[in-house]
Amino acid sequence: MPHTANRLPREGLILLLSLALCWGFNWSAMKTVLTELPPLSFRGFCLIFGGIGVLVIARLNGKPLAIPRGYGAKLFWLVLFNMVGWNVFATYGVKLMPSGRAALLGYTMPLWCVPLSVWLLHEALDARRLVALALGLGGVAVLLSQSLTSLASAPLGVTLMIAAAWCWATGIVLLKLWKIPMNTVALTGWMMLFGGIPVILGAFFIDGLPQKPLSLWPALGxxxxxxxxxxxxxxxxxxxxxxxxxxxxxxxxxxTPLVGIASGMIFLGEQPGWHEGIAALLILGAVGVVSVGSAKRF
Structure with a gap:
């Protein structure tokens, strides 16, 4: 059963740390792949084959794959926001700007997610979460302030990444609101597979097919x-x-964007400064407030 506590349980902390590392380094990998593979072809391939792979894993582990009757429309909206909207906007956005800055804009998601969760899910916006929101978004703002000029020079990339963040936030709240009665593995597989179909079809008409095999690093990415x-x-x-x-x-x-900044340093030669240090402290403070502090309200 899902937890309703105001902090992360042990399983949540493990999932969070693994996601921060895996998705953080993924921003640099995305940037590398996009040097040789068109955006829609890239994301469509990952969604289609990733979805198939997850469904195979679910079946091998004896998980039921059936979609409950009456939930088709809700699954459609989850796919539209979580898979199609996020992946299309974010992939084109990261192509137009540095990967670390794109990750930061994508992770303005809580700015949209928290008020949506208060409105649709009636979650309490207590002092603890307000403090965490202020710390976290303050950290993002510090990092973005370092590159206002470069962001202003790529307005389309900024717009796409903010649209991606809004789609992601909406999809998260709807996933929590509707609670489709399926195991998480099968639900994830179907969302990825259904999301990949329009993306890969769009690739044929917008991006065109790849003209040559990928070189080593884009292939690994x-x-x-x-x-x-x-x-x-x-x-x-x-x-x-x-x-x-x-x-x-x-x-x-x-x-995750902190790891994204680090991966940009390691793999793409992006140079951090004091902004990154201050932002790291603010963001780590936000995560600490919602994960290891008292579960009681202030």
């Missing part, structure tokens, strides 16, 4: 995206969202 970024991380994220209140999971996810 594609494999990482498929196996880790999609098959594992989407399952882990859906599990985390269903485990704790939306405000807790969304604010805790702010660890």
């Amino acid at each position: 594609l494999i990482y995206n498929l196996l880790i970024g999609f098959m594992y991380c989407y399952w882990a994220w859906n599990r985390l969202v269903l485990l704790v209140p939306v405000s807790v999971s969304s604010l805790s996810s702010l660890l």
Whole structure:
């Protein structure tokens, strides 16, 4: 049964840390893959084959795959926001700007997620979550302030990443609101597979087919995206969202852009400064408030 506590349980902490590492490094991998593979072809491939892979895993583990009757329309909206909207907007956004900055804009998601969860899920916006929201978004703001000029020079990339964040937030709240009675593995597999169909069809008409095989690093980045970024991380994220209140999971996810910045340093030569240090302290403070502090309200 999902937890309703105001902090992360042990399973949630494990899922959060693994997601921060795996999705954080995925931003650099995405940037590398996009140097040789068109955006829609890239994401469509990962969604289709990732979805098939997750469904195979569910079947091998004896999980039922049937979609409950009467939930088709709700599954459609989850797919539209969580898979199609997020992946299309984020993939084109990261192509137009540095991967670390794209990750930061994508993780403005709690800015939309928290008020939506208060409105639709009637989650309490107590002092603890307000403090965490202020700390987390303060950290994101510090990082973004470092590159306002470069962001202003890529307005389309900024717009796409904010649209991606809004789609992700809406999808998270709807997933929590509707609670489709399926095991998380099968639900994740169907969402990925159904989301991949329009994306891969769009690739034929917009991106065109790849003209040559990928070189080594983009190929490795594609494999990482498929196996880790999609098959594992989407399952882990859906599990985390269903485990704790939306405000807790969304604010805790702010660890990921810190790893995204680090991966940009390691793999893409992006240079950090004092902004990153201050932001790290603020974001870690936000995660600490919702994960290891007292479960009682202030």
